[in-house]
Amino acid sequence: MKKKHSDAIWGYLFLLPQFIGLLVFSLLPLVFVFVLSMMRWDGFGVKKWVGLENFRYLLTDPEFHIALKNTLWFSLLSVPTGIVIGLLIAIALNHVKGKTVYRIIYFMPTVTGTVAVAIVFMWLFNPDFGLVNTYIKQIFGLQGPRWLTDPKFVIPSVSLLSVWLGIGFNMVIFLAGLQGISRSYYEAAEIDGARPLQRFWHITVPLLSPTTFFITIITIINSFKVFDQILVMTGGGPGNASRVLVFHIFDHAFQDFMFGRSSAAAVFMFLIILTITLLQMKISRRWVHYEG
Amino acid sequence: MKAKPIQSVALHTGLLFGAFVMVIPFIWMVSSSLKDISQIFIIPPKWIPDPFVWGNFKRSLQALPFDTAYFNSIYISAVVVVVQLFNCSFAAFAFAKIRFPLRNAWFVLFLSMLMVPEQVTIIPLYLIMEKIGWLDTHWSLIVPPALFNAFGVFLLRQFFLTIPNDLEEAAIVDGASLPVIYARIMLPLVKPALSALGIFTFLYMWNNFFIPVIFLSSPETFTVPLMLNMFKGLYITDWTLMMAGSTIALLPALIAYLFTQRYVIEGIAMTGIKG
Numbered sequence: 001m002k003k004k005h006s007d008a009i010w011g012y013l014f015l016l017p018q019f020i021g022l023l024v025f026s027l028l029p030l031v032f033v034f035v036l037s038m039m040r041w042d043g044f045g046v047k048k049w050v051g052l053e054n055f056r057y058l059l060t061d062p063e064f065h066i067a068l069k070n071t072l073w074f075s076l077l078s079v080p081t082g083i084v085i086g087l088l089i090a091i092a093l094n095h096v097k098g099k100t101v102y103r104i105i106y107f108m109p110t111v112t113g114t115v116a117v118a119i120v121f122m123w124l125f126n127p128d129f130g131l132v133n134t135y136i137k138q139i140f141g142l143q144g145p146r147w148l149t150d151p152k153f154v155i156p157s158v159s160l161l162s163v164w165l166g167i168g169f170n171m172v173i174f175l176a177g178l179q180g181i182s183r184s185y186y187e188a189a190e191i192d193g194a195r196p197l198q199r200f201w202h203i204t205v206p207l208l209s210p211t212t213f214f215i216t217i218i219t220i221i222n223s224f225k226v227f228d229q230i231l232v233m234t235g236g237g238p239g240n241a242s243r244v245l246v247f248h249i250f251d252h253a254f255q256d257f258m259f260g261r262s263s264a265a266a267v268f269m270f271l272i273i274l275t276i277t278l279l280q281m282k283i284s285r286r287w288v289h290y291e292g
Numbered sequence: 293m294k295a296k297p298i299q300s301v302a303l304h305t306g307l308l309f310g311a312f313v314m315v316i317p318f319i320w321m322v323s324s325s326l327k328d329i330s331q332i333f334i335i336p337p338k339w340i341p342d343p344f345v346w347g348n349f350k351r352s353l354q355a356l357p358f359d360t361a362y363f364n365s366i367y368i369s370a371v372v373v374v375v376q377l378f379n380c381s382f383a384a385f386a387f388a389k390i391r392f393p394l395r396n397a398w399f400v401l402f403l404s405m406l407m408v409p410e411q412v413t414i415i416p417l418y419l420i421m422e423k424i425g426w427l428d429t430h431w432s433l434i435v436p437p438a439l440f441n442a443f444g445v446f447l448l449r450q451f452f453l454t455i456p457n458d459l460e461e462a463a464i465v466d467g468a469s470l471p472v473i474y475a476r477i478m479l480p481l482v483k484p485a486l487s488a489l490g491i492f493t494f495l496y497m498w499n500n501f502f503i504p505v506i507f508l509s510s511p512e513t514f515t516v517p518l519m520l521n522m523f524k525g526l527y528i529t530d531w532t533l534m535m536a537g538s539t540i541a542l543l544p545a546l547i548a549y550l551f552t553q554r555y556v557i558e559g560i561a562m563t564g565i566k567g
Contacts, residue, residue: 007391010469030412103557116517129335164313
């Protein structure tokens with residue numbers, strides 16, 4: 001078998017398009033953002049090298065602190081909720097007939113995209129005439145909160161939208177994971193007299209753990225990237241109440257033209273996400289159970 | 293596992309309530325878009341418009357060139373999907389089936405790029421696009437994802453790995469070269485993975501807002517999400533118009549989804565299992 005030389009050539013040839021794309025549109029920008037984060041530049045004038053000053057500025061910048069806090073709060077609200085509800089729905093669907101129809105409906109929001117849905121939710125949550133508040137008034141006789149225009153409610157409102165958008169995806173993945181668990185485990189347990197809750201804890205949870213791990217990582221990382229809804233629904237407001245990390249980067253870079261500082265914020269974001277992912281992988285060794 | 297009748301009823305009740313919550317915003321959107329502006333402020337809200345007003349749709353289409361936006365969204369998404377499927381399968385095939393020096397090192401590099409969010413590299417990417425004159429053109433939207441998609445390479449490689457080497461070896465004995473092996477043997481065997489990736493990518497390109505909103509500034513270049521956002525900026529106080537615009541932006545995608553949902557859902561499930 002004459003493999004060797006021509007194979008190497010073919011290998012690299014097949015790899016070429018992806019390779020070019022990787023280099024120019026992914027690796028180069030990554031290196032570049034680190035370099036930029038150590039400069040002061042407005043896009044037109046002279047580039048000035050400032051070392052770690054941008055990072056020092058970030059550590060004391062109240063706006064950046066708010067952005068971090070808001071992002072964390074958003075993540076805390078939307079991640080566990082989305083995962084738990086997605087799992088519950090998947091479990092329910094696994095036990096009833098008519099799964100296909102439900103699947104279609106629950107997955108619908110996921111395909112519709114953020115902008116149109118965000119606008120619809122703006123109308124739904126309109127403090128004076130939106131569906132939500134008018135029914136709150138009708139049913140409970142109370143004046144509902146000002147939702148997107150109230151600093152205390154704006155992040156929870158955006159979280160609600162994100163959970164609504166993401167449930168379908170979580171449900172589909174969990175359902176696939178659940179269906180991969182062999183019936184025989186449950187049957188054997190039932191014969192041994194295990195109750196439903198015991199079966200859930202000792203069979204479902206461990207055998208579903210790779211899926212759960214996957215969904216958790218993806219959901220957490222996605223929650224840190226939230227942007228579309230914020231730009232469309234609130235513009236970071238009211239005040240700074242919904243200013244999140246990516247919006248902060250976007251704002252500083254493309255509205256204020258401070259490329260150095262916003263790059264520093266972007267580097268920060270990258271390090272946060274990297275840390276979370278590595279931490280998750282470490283923790284997963286203890287609770288994720290891989291078969292075979 | 294089918295539950296006992298009582299449990300079944302309870303589960304269905306819960307699921308129906310949830311389904312209701314999923315669907316209500318869409319119904320309300322359509323209902324509002326068919327109303328006259330004066331009807332919007334009636335309390336309690338009327339679900340069925342009386343009378344039906346179709347004019348909002350006409351006004352939306354006249355206000356902004358949604359048809360151009362649709363054309364842009366469709367052709368950009370389609371081009372990226374087709375080119376990307378080729379490029380990803382080339383690389384995945386190479387990683388899975390060809391032995392070449394430094395193969396593992398390059399693959400590890402690919403995988404690590406998966407950890408880098410586009411929000412982190414957007415600033416330098418913008419500056420690069422500005423340098424090569426691609427800002428405000430569709431090239432900036434099409435070329436990067438068409439050329440590079442680490443996730444797609446990873447996914448397809450998983451599938452290629454499941455194809456037994458005997459097929460390849462038999463073909464080599466018959467004198468086939470690598471490109472022929474790729475085209476005649478490998479590619480047909482990974483069709484389900486290709487369609488799953490294609491759907492995934494199409495959805496991503498169709499709904500992408502972050503990249504276009506930063507790279508594009510001329511309305512003729514806008515994709516549907518951008519057009520809708522501009523619409524919102526101009527007409528936000530006219531809610532019936534806004535709902536009509538949103539319906540125009542959403543409904544075709546929703547209908548396309550209803551026709552293809554089996555492939556979409558199963559494709560997403562497949563990427564989840566392999567990922």
